[in-house]
Amino acid sequence: MKKKLFAAILLLMTTLVAACGGGSNETAQPAAQTAGDGAAQRPIKVGVTGGPHEEIMNKVKEVAKAQGLEIEVVVFNDYVLPNRALDNGETDLNSFQTIPFLEKFNEDHKTDIVVIGKTVTFPMGLYSTKHKSIDEIPEGGIAGIQNDPTNRARALQLYEAAGLIKLKEGVGDQATPLDIIENPKNLEFKELEAPFLARSLNNLDIASINTNFAMEAGYNPKRDAIFAEGPDSPYVNVIAARAEDKDNPTYLKLVEIYRSEEVKKFIEENFEGSVLPSW
Known part of the structure; x- marks a missing residue:
């Protein structure tokens, strides 16, 4: 009788442990699997360089939050690390570079980073x-x-x-x-x-x-x-993503928010012609 009772208790404990383990695996899915599906998401990590790109993205973050989209701004102090961080998955997007710079980076580093939206021009x-x-x-x-x-x-x-x-x-x-x-x-x-x-x-x-x-x-x-440079400079800045994420609806929503009238007004009022919206 005692052996049967012990076996029943052991079976019950095994079942509970398995159930808890299954629940843990379910909640530990990578954020990339849930991005854009309307479920709870971690913040989108956006790499920027310090200065205007950082200031503008913080404004985008503010506007996005009101629309239910969380953004984490990650600041870099050079032009190489933001793309490396994006390529290896440390960030989801970046906003700091021109199209010629991105094309050259891809060529030199064998990366596949793509443009998902144009942003502003910074006349050199x-x-x-x-x-x-x-x-x-x-x-x-x-x-x-x-x-x-x-x-x-x-x-x-x-x-x-x-x-x-x-x-x-x-x-x-x-x-x-x-x-x-x-x-x-x-x-x-x-x-x-x-x-x-x-x-x-x-x-x-x-x-x-x-x-x-x-x-x-x-x-x-x-x-x-x-x-x-004049306003006709070809060096417009962009928001970039890994190629596999170019159609991610959440990331495209961020681009839409960046190119909103609210953000445009912020740029015009705060930078007084030193930074030019591209839309």
Whole structure:
């Protein structure tokens, strides 16, 4: 009798443990499996660079929350880590880069990151703390440019537009300092990581600086740049995702919220022409 009672108790305990184990497995599904299906979701992790991209995404986060969509903003301080984090699944989306930059990153790193929405344009500018105009840049001056291929080419095209150099015809977004065929002022080009250019202005005669890093350093691109890209710049910024997530309805909803009138008004009022909505 005791043996039968013991067996019954053992069977009951085994059944309860199995049931608890099954419940645990059910709730531990990866978030990617439930994203976009209307069920409870973890926040969407969006990688951004510090400065305007971060500020705008925080506004998007605020608007999205009112619509039941949770966003976690993950801030990076360079142009490589946001794509690496997206590619390896540490983030779900990112919002910091132009289309040429993304295409070059995919080519160099064999990644498959895609555009799911256009956002804003940050006109790149030429800045100087020593000289008030392009004409004042001295013979043999030191000119700072970004060291990543896409921004470096963009910067060289900006120097060309300012009349400081001339590039080989047709090099476009593949331009390097080796493609300079005319340099009337004999400028010495110094390549630095993009975030360091604004901090290094006192040691340079002139530098090309991305708007987000210029503003982070306290410069107003509209007021402080001595030359800048026009509104027709092809370097529009984008929201990017892994290729397998390009049709994720939750992520596309985030894009829709980003491109809303509420966010557009925020950009226009807070950046006063230094950041231009693309819609």
